[in-house]
Amino acid sequence: DSLARARLMFGSGSGGGDDIDSTARVVSTIFSQMCNFYGPSYLYPITDSLGRMLVPNPPSQPPTLPFPDGATHDLGVNQHFWLNIERIYGAAKSFDRELWAENRTGSRRVWEVLVQTRSQTSLTLSKERRIRFFQELEERGESVILRALDTLGNHIHWILVTGGESLLKSTTGSRRDGPYAVPSGSILDSTNTPAVKALTSCLKEQFIKIQFALMTPQSLSAFWSAVSRRIYDILVARLLQSYKVSTVGAVVLSRDVEALRSVSMLAGSDHSHWDVLRELLTLYMTPPDSLKTMLVGAEGDINSGKGMFGRVGKDPSIVFMSRRVDYRYRTNQGLKKSRWVHGLLEELGVKDPTDGRVNVSNYAAENIAQKN
Numbered sequence: 001d002s003l004a005r006a007r008l009m010f011g012s013g014s015g016g017g018d019d020i021d022s023t024a025r026v027v028s029t030i031f032s033q034m035c036n037f038y039g040p041s042y043l044y045p046i047t048d049s050l051g052r053m054l055v056p057n058p059p060s061q062p063p064t065l066p067f068p069d070g071a072t073h074d075l076g077v078n079q080h081f082w083l084n085i086e087r088i089y090g091a092a093k094s095f096d097r098e099l100w101a102e103n104r105t106g107s108r109r110v111w112e113v114l115v116q117t118r119s120q121t122s123l124t125l126s127k128e129r130r131i132r133f134f135q136e137l138e139e140r141g142e143s144v145i146l147r148a149l150d151t152l153g154n155h156i157h158w159i160l161v162t163g164g165e166s167l168l169k170s171t172t173g174s175r176r177d178g179p180y181a182v183p184s185g186s187i188l189d190s191t192n193t194p195a196v197k198a199l200t201s202c203l204k205e206q207f208i209k210i211q212f213a214l215m216t217p218q219s220l221s222a223f224w225s226a227v228s229r230r231i232y233d234i235l236v237a238r239l240l241q242s243y244k245v246s247t248v249g250a251v252v253l254s255r256d257v258e259a260l261r262s263v264s265m266l267a268g269s270d271h272s273h274w275d276v277l278r279e280l281l282t283l284y285m286t287p288p289d290s291l292k293t294m295l296v297g298a299e300g301d302i303n304s305g306k307g308m309f310g311r312v313g314k315d316p317s318i319v320f321m322s323r324r325v326d327y328r329y330r331t332n333q334g335l336k337k338s339r340w341v342h343g344l345l346e347e348l349g350v351k352d353p354t355d356g357r358v359n360v361s362n363y364a365a366e367n368i369a370q371k372n
Contacts, residue, residue, distance in 0.1 A: 024119030028126045031110045035133045038095050047088055047140045053081045054151045058158035062166035066194040072205045075155035077148050082213035092137055100130055145223065153230040156199060161238050164195030178243030180253045181325050188252060196256040200263045207266050225268035229365035231260050232273050237360045239323060246325045250284035257281060273365035276312055280320045288340040292347060302348055315353045316363060322354040
């Protein structure tokens with residue numbers, strides 16, 4: 001109505017005598033005022049308030065695993081959060097379509113009126129205001145979505161680490177070396193550990209809600225790739241800091257990695273960190289006398305660029321290999337390296353990076369991907 005009144009009062013520029021400059025200024029002002037109302041007074045506060053829907057910190061008690069059949073956890077991000085994200089972006093697009101209406105001939109909306117007035121100044125100012133409207137909305141949306149990512153990460157750790165280790169302690173008594181230090185001769189009675197099985201179910205449920213909320217394939221890809229890296233980093237940090245892996249346990253770990261990789265690849269294209277990890281897992285399945293060939297190739301040349309050293313890197317290969325249950329053994333004087341470890345490192349002529357403090361962040365998904 002305001003746009004129509006401006007056209008009636010000042011004209012549209014199609015006839016002589018029309019005050020087209022006034023039309024342009026009034027229409028540009030109306031558009032700016034509508035952006036001010038619909039953004040700072042409406043959509044922006046709603047977007048900011050979505051953060052209050054998140055439950056950033058998981059419960060203090062570990063989850064009870066395994067979950068009952070069909071049961072999942074929302075990982076601190078309620079389905080209404082994603083529904084409201086979808087509605088906010090939908091409302092912004094409708095606002096733009098109905099008020100700005102670029103290239104809609106005969107719409108008599110802002111863009112068409114300003115083009116008819118031939119006022120480049122008013123058209124440029126309105127275009128800039130439109131860009132600012134969407135930029136600020138996107139920035140606020142990105143901020144709250146990053147908070148959702150942090151919330152998911154906290155709950156992923158809660159299920160995968162807190163829940164998994166709590167269940168392990170209750171069923172085995174201690175097994176202080178983690179879920180993959182499975183004694184030889186053990187019977188593997190399930191495909192995945194209960195923690196991984198529960199987590200993948202929760203993530204699949206989340207993905208269904210997220211893919212409808214994030215409006216473009218690029219947004220979905222970027223967000224889910226970030227989720228993939230969070231999962232990887234949580235698993236690898238715990239593996240390198242606390243867990244040990246036996247030959248039997250390597251089978252379980254390999255299954256868990258495949259399950260986590262599968263759910264991580266529901267969207268996004270940058271998941272090379274999982275491929276690197278899959279290759280590193282072979283270090284736990286190989287007998288000590290075959291490790292040299294695996295690390296540097298059949299020729300035994302450390303500078304050949306072949307083997308695990310060539311594909312993954314020297315330090316990552318040794319650091320991950322050091323989590324083998326037979327790499328070190330306990331004595332009254334503390335942990336000592338096995339004889340085969342001393343012999344292998346001496347033969348290769350390399351130092352052991354695990355003799356000092358291992359910076360786990362060096363093996364995070366982002367850094368592993370950059371090196372490969």
